[in-house]
Every structure is written in structure tokens, then in C-alpha cells.
Amino acid sequence: MIRTLVVTAALALSVSLSTTALAQDYKVAVANLIDTEIRDWAQSDEVIDAIKSQNKISATLSQADIDRQDKQWRDEVKGGDRTMINAVLTNDLSNYLQGVKTSSHGKYTEIFVMDMKGLNVGQSDATSxxxxGDEDKWQLTYGVGPKGVLIKDVDFDESTQTYQSQVSVAIVDxxxxxxxxxxxxxxNVEMLE
Known part of the structure; x- marks a missing residue:
């Protein structure tokens, strides 16, 4: 009985250490991806110019305006008229991001860019x-400043059928x-080296 407990405890500690090591490995790999790839295309003229252009419009929006737009978007996601969603999905930045996603050969499952208020500027796929602006992905990046980075834990994404981590980074002028x-x-963390 005592031997079984010792073996079980040792096994549990081993699994715990290997899980921690794997978690650290993926975070290291994702941080490397940010430095070697994501910042390059995310700081491109296409991204910077689109954000700056939308920021001029967003600067004048009240919270009531933002809430109204967000409600319209969420209603469009549910079905029917998709005028607002289609306008974003077909803009120049979204076309650029769709190209980045495609050229990643499955490494990127989604990409979306937000402005100074946390509103979508462009995206590879429609967001919900x-x-x-009320979520960590914006608050802990843009809200922190130029060095803002957020690497979320790995989750299984039903829509893409992959294990993924959402990575968010501040975009800097x-x-x-x-x-x-x-x-x-x-x-897609399964594609990280």
C-alpha cells in the first residue's frame, strides 16, 4: 500500500513536471513566433495605415456608439443581413490578413486587428x-502600451479542430x-517547433 502511494505520488509529480515543462515549451515557442514572424507582418504598412485611418473615425465614437455597432455585428453573426461584417471582411486589411493566414499553412487559425477603442479593423475570419475593448486581448496589449503581449493558455478550438493559443500583441506607430x-x-500549437 505504501509502495503504491509512493509510486503514485512519484508518477503524479512526473506528470505535473512534464505538463509544466510542456506549457513552458509552448510559451517559449509562441514568444519566439511573436519575435520572428508575427511582429514583422503585424507592423507592416498595411496594418499601421488601416489602424491609423480607423482611429481617426473611432476617436469620435461614444460608448453608446460602440455598443450600437457591437450589437449590430452580433445580430449579423446570428443570421440575415451581413452588411457590416462583409464590409470588414472584404476591406484591404482583411484581404492582407487572409493572405497572411493562408501563407502560414495552418499555423494561424485566425487573425484580427483592433483599433484604439478595441473595434475590429480587419480580420481573416468573422469574429463573434x-x-x-472589454476583453483581455485588447486591455492587456493596447491598454498596457507598446510592449503589451498576451499569450493565452492552449485550448481546443471546436471551429478549427485544433489546439490553439490566442496570442495578442500591441501594434505600435x-x-x-x-x-x-x-x-x-x-x-495552432501543434505546428510549433
């Missing part, structure tokens, strides 16, 4: 809501050095 928006990328 338009306003991300290269001229001012200030955060102007953020990007969230679904990363």
Missing part, C-alpha cells in the same frame, strides 16, 4: 463580436512609438 491598436492571432 465587433468590440474587443513606428513614428511616435505609441500603441495604436492590437492584433490577436490564433496559433
Amino acid at each position: 463580436d465587433y468590440w474587443q 513606428p513614428q511616435s512609438g505609441k500603441a495604436i491598436g492590437a492584433v490577436t492571432v490564433g496559433v
Whole structure:
């Protein structure tokens, strides 16, 4: 009985240590991906220019305006008229992000860019809501400033049937050095080295 408990405890400790090591390995791999890939395309002229352009419009929006737009988006997701969603999904930035996703060969499961208020600017796939400003992916990146990064735990994503981590990074204006928006990328962790 005591031997069984010792073996069970040792096995549990071994599993716990290997799970912790795996978690650290994926976080290291994702951090490397941010530094070697994501920041390159996320800081492109296409992304910076689109955010700056939308920020000029978003600067004048009240919270009531944002809530109204978010409600319209969520209603469109449920079905029927998709005028607002289609306008975003077919804009130049969304076309660029769809190309980035396609060229990742499955490494990126989704990409969306947010402005200074947390509103969608462009995306590879339709999000469930338009306003991300009330979520960690925006608050802990844009809200923190130019160095804001958030690496979420790995979850199984039903829609893509992959194990993914959502990675969010502040987008920085290269001229001012200030955060102007953020990007969230679904990363298929099974494709990380």
C-alpha cells in the first residue's frame, strides 16, 4: 500500500513536471513566433495605415456608439443581413490578413486587428463580436502600451479542430512609438517547433 502511494505520488509529480515543462515549451515557442514572424507582418504598412485611418473615425465614437455597432455585428453573426461584417471582411486589411493566414499553412487559425477603442479593423475570419475593448486581448496589449503581449493558455478550438493559443500583441506607430491598436492571432500549437 505504501509502495503504491509512493509510486503514485512519484508518477503524479512526473506528470505535473512534464505538463509544466510542456506549457513552458509552448510559451517559449509562441514568444519566439511573436519575435520572428508575427511582429514583422503585424507592423507592416498595411496594418499601421488601416489602424491609423480607423482611429481617426473611432476617436469620435461614444460608448453608446460602440455598443450600437457591437450589437449590430452580433445580430449579423446570428443570421440575415451581413452588411457590416462583409464590409470588414472584404476591406484591404482583411484581404492582407487572409493572405497572411493562408501563407502560414495552418499555423494561424485566425487573425484580427483592433483599433484604439478595441473595434475590429480587419480580420481573416468573422469574429463573434465587433468590440474587443472589454476583453483581455485588447486591455492587456493596447491598454498596457507598446510592449503589451498576451499569450493565452492552449485550448481546443471546436471551429478549427485544433489546439490553439490566442496570442495578442500591441501594434505600435513606428513614428511616435505609441500603441495604436492590437492584433490577436490564433496559433495552432501543434505546428510549433
